Structures are given as C-alpha cells and as structure tokens.
Amino acid sequence: MLRKILTYPDPELKKRSLPVTVINEKTRELVRDMAETMYDAPGVGLAAPQIGVHQRIVVIDVSSQDESPELIVAINPEIVHAEGEAYEEEGCLSVPKFSANVRRHARVVVKMLNLDGEEIVIRADDLLAIAFQHEIDHLDGVLFIDHLSPLKKGLFRKRYQRAQEEAKEQLR
Numbered sequence: 001m002l003r004k005i006l007t008y009p010d011p012e013l014k015k016r017s018l019p020v021t022v023i024n025e026k027t028r029e030l031v032r033d034m035a036e037t038m039y040d041a042p043g044v045g046l047a048a049p050q051i052g053v054h055q056r057i058v059v060i061d062v063s064s065q066d067e068s069p070e071l072i073v074a075i076n077p078e079i080v081h082a083e084g085e086a087y088e089e090e091g092c093l094s095v096p097k098f099s100a101n102v103r104r105h106a107r108v109v110v111k112m113l114n115l116d117g118e119e120i121v122i123r124a125d126d127l128l129a130i131a132f133q134h135e136i137d138h139l140d141g142v143l144f145i146d147h148l149s150p151l152k153k154g155l156f157r158k159r160y161q162r163a164q165e166e167a168k169e170q171l172r
Helices: 023-040 126-139 151-172
Strands: 044-049 057-060 071-081 085-091 093-102 107-113 119-125
Touching: 023 057, 023 071, 044 126, 057 107, 057 119, 057 126, 071 119, 085 126, 093 126, 093 151, 107 126, 119 126
Parallel strands: none
Antiparallel strands: 044 057, 057 071, 071 107, 085 093, 107 119
16 A cells, blocks of 8 residues: 655654564554555665654665666664765755755664565665665654755755645645
8 A cells, every 4th residue: 555655844753763563464554555655656665664664674675677676674683783984966856856966974884684574685776775764864864954054955845845835826
C-alpha cells in the first residue's frame, strides 16, 4: 500500500525514532509499504519516519534502472565505522524539488537486523554509503538540509517558502 510521504516542515520529521524490539507480520507489512512507496516516488531510500512511523527502519535500493532491484531492509541500523569524505548532491523525498551538496563519509560499515531478525553487517561506499547516512539521519530527526551552512539553509528556506506560495496560488 502506498503511504503518504511527509514533507518539510512537518514536525514529525524532526522526531527521533524508537528501536524495533519485535519483528512480526506488522513489521513486514510496513516494510512492504515503505518499499512500494519508495519505488513509486521514485527514490533510492525511505525511512519509516518519512511516512509518520517512528521506528528505526529504512529501505534502500541504489540499483540503476537497467539493473534488477536490490532492496536493502535495515532494522535498527547503526553506523559502526566511517571513513573518507564525500561531497555529493543529495535530494530527499521529504524535501521535494530541492537538492544540495552535503558533506558525508565516503565509506561506512553498518550493523543492522534483517527481516528475519538476524544481525548483518554491510560495508558500503559511494551512493550506498551516502544513502545509509541520509536515511539513518531521518531516524534521528535530521534532514539533509540540517547539514547545510547557515547561509545555504537561509537561501533554502526562502526558496522553499516561495515555491510553497506559488503552489498554493496555482490551486486557487
């Protein structure tokens, strides 16, 4: 089932998510809905808080359109090692029509549970490393725009407010 993606400045996006303590059919249904919503958007990642569920669950798929989908389900993901530096353009399903360069680690090691409750460790670099950092930020109530300099954040707010006002005008 497609879920509504919350958008900035919804205060729900700033809330910290709770760890998942039980993986059951309700969890699996949530993950199915998250994956369907992410692919429909389309995006490369989605965190549960983006659909108003404050549980530490993310789905990620960084495969290209000409590749078979490779969905990663991460429950209670935690970055246990990070190194290097990347400065890449990011966007977000919760901050539509806006992107900015964000400084992140180039490589991360993520410990998490899969849908069977098994602990797994993934070593990620490039886009996957950035996606993990971006989605785990969501679990902590952090948006990619929170990583911007005060000047860029101010420009974003002005531009975003103007875009929202234009959208309201079009609805009239």
